Amino acid sequence: MFIFQRTRQGQKSPCLFFQLTEGFLTARVYPVGWKVQERGNGAFVAFRPGADGGAMAIVYVQPIAKIDGQATGVVQGLSQIAPDLFPVAKVTKTRVVSSKPAVAVGEFSFAPKGNSFRGLALCYKEDQQGVLYVISSSSGTWPQEEPIMKQILGRFFYSGGQGQPGSASLPSMLLWREPVEGAFTCPAPQGWKVEGGARRFALLDTRFEILAISPDNRILIRRGDAFIPPMTLPNQVLMQSGFYEGHSQSSGGFMTSLVMRYLPSTVFLTTFYLPQRVGPVSNVQTRDLPEISQQTLANSPGAIRVDTGEITFDAQTEMGPRKGYGFVQTTLYNVNWFISAFYGYLAEAQVEHVAQMILNRMVAGFKLDPNWEAMQVQAMLRGQKIARKSQQDTMDIITRTFENRSRSQDSMYKNWSRAYRGEVLIQDPTTGQRFEVPSGSNYYFRIGSENQFIGTDTSTAPYSPNHWLREMRILN
Numbered sequence: 001m002f003i004f005q006r007t008r009q010g011q012k013s014p015c016l017f018f019q020l021t022e023g024f025l026t027a028r029v030y031p032v033g034w035k036v037q038e039r040g041n042g043a044f045v046a047f048r049p050g051a052d053g054g055a056m057a058i059v060y061v062q063p064i065a066k067i068d069g070q071a072t073g074v075v076q077g078l079s080q081i082a083p084d085l086f087p088v089a090k091v092t093k094t095r096v097v098s099s100k101p102a103v104a105v106g107e108f109s110f111a112p113k114g115n116s117f118r119g120l121a122l123c124y125k126e127d128q129q130g131v132l133y134v135i136s137s138s139s140g141t142w143p144q145e146e147p148i149m150k151q152i153l154g155r156f157f158y159s160g161g162q163g164q165p166g167s168a169s170l171p172s173m174l175l176w177r178e179p180v181e182g183a184f185t186c187p188a189p190q191g192w193k194v195e196g197g198a199r200r201f202a203l204l205d206t207r208f209e210i211l212a213i214s215p216d217n218r219i220l221i222r223r224g225d226a227f228i229p230p231m232t233l234p235n236q237v238l239m240q241s242g243f244y245e246g247h248s249q250s251s252g253g254f255m256t257s258l259v260m261r262y263l264p265s266t267v268f269l270t271t272f273y274l275p276q277r278v279g280p281v282s283n284v285q286t287r288d289l290p291e292i293s294q295q296t297l298a299n300s301p302g303a304i305r306v307d308t309g310e311i312t313f314d315a316q317t318e319m320g321p322r323k324g325y326g327f328v329q330t331t332l333y334n335v336n337w338f339i340s341a342f343y344g345y346l347a348e349a350q351v352e353h354v355a356q357m358i359l360n361r362m363v364a365g366f367k368l369d370p371n372w373e374a375m376q377v378q379a380m381l382r383g384q385k386i387a388r389k390s391q392q393d394t395m396d397i398i399t400r401t402f403e404n405r406s407r408s409q410d411s412m413y414k415n416w417s418r419a420y421r422g423e424v425l426i427q428d429p430t431t432g433q434r435f436e437v438p439s440g441s442n443y444y445f446r447i448g449s450e451n452q453f454i455g456t457d458t459s460t461a462p463y464s465p466n467h468w469l470r471e472m473r474i475l476n
């Protein structure tokens with residue numbers, strides 16, 4: 001299922017996590033370059049500083065212990081609640097979104113020092129308690145800032161204090177230590193079934209996974225999936241050595257990778273991961289997160305492309321219908337690419353909000369063990385030496401194989417020219433098209449509608465993700 005896979009060694013995280021000292025608010029995912037301040041009683045403000053030191057974008061959250069009036073009154077009283085942040089704010093278009101619980105939202109504008117700002121304020125009220133949520137930015141940058149600010153609001157949760165909205169249905173969290181290598185710790189719900197750990201496939205190919213399942217099987221949360229290997233882009237050299245797309249290759253015993261074209265973020269989920277690990281899904285909605293991608297790329301030496309996105313969907317599982325969510329980041333380095341971040345959940349619709357908050361806690365509380373990290377650095381240094389030797393040995397083998405193949409083809413041309421110069425004639429049984437392909441295989445498969453073919457010794461179709469293979473008829 002879904003995952004968070006470790007950040008590659010030396011890569012800085014594009015987003016930061018913080019824990020308020022009062023102990024009941026944990027917030028996560030705000031972009032690098034933003035600042036965060038506590039404001040007492042669980043309130044906080046995150047803002048992007050401008051060139052003059054003033055805030056160009058603001059995210060504000062204020063818990064309210066007692067609300068005597070309506071949620072709309074809280075929204076309309078924004079300037080009285082936070083006069084230093086939103087002075088003389090003019091609130092317009094106030095509307096009630098929900099009555100149970102009471103939710104009201106309003107648009108507002110203000111102009112500190114003559115600069116035009118706009119924003120949205122939302123009040124959530126349950127019984128007499130509630131929370132005020134506000135996002136605001138300069139009018140000129142609002143289209144770019146709005147999705148970022150909404151993402152920040154979507155990445156925090158209240159995790160303790162009495163009376164916080166939505167906290168009653170959450171289980172207590174206990175620290176779970178990775179049992180295989182002691183590689184990391186992660187908070188996990190008390191009483192849930194928790195499985196996983198560090199799965200080492202080669203010297204530097206260690207994949208993390210955590211699977212947490214509620215006792216009633218209504219929620220499944222996953223961080224990491226050992227099913228997902230590192231990837232290597234297909235190329236002519238690999239094809240000449242027999243490594244076509246969909247084949248696995250080992251690089252000197254220090255990494256095992258899957259030969260596959262680059263699939264950016266949500267494309268990887270929709271075309272590769274979900275079909276194989278979840279099955280048919282519906283109501284798929286994807287969203288790219290270019291802000292995070294750009295920040296990751298800027299802090300990832302050697303990376304040439306980063307794509308980040310999230311996805312929501314509906315799935316029919318053995319346990320019944322489920323709502324699904326996934327967050328994924330893919331990173332391309334020269335000829336190799338990796339899933340550098342990946343996590344999500346499957347949950348019944350009625351408890352999806354619980355899955356969201358628990359996933360938030362697991363992501364925010366995940367920590368690598370420093371001793372394990374130090375050992376990985378040493379292993380990487382050893383692996384680089386092994387890799388250089390292995391790469392040279394591999395290239396020597398490929399060169400000799402290519403030379404032998406060329407000599408063999410020359411001999412076949414001279415001694416067997418009447419037999420199609422070492423080729424065999426095949427036919428597509430569906431279209432009737434005929435093709436000449438290199439001989440030497442017992443069966444041939446066409447890749448989709450392209451004029452590309454794979455030869456095999458058995459009748460079993462080779463593994464080729466994202467392609468439909470059709471067996472050809474040998475004519476001679």
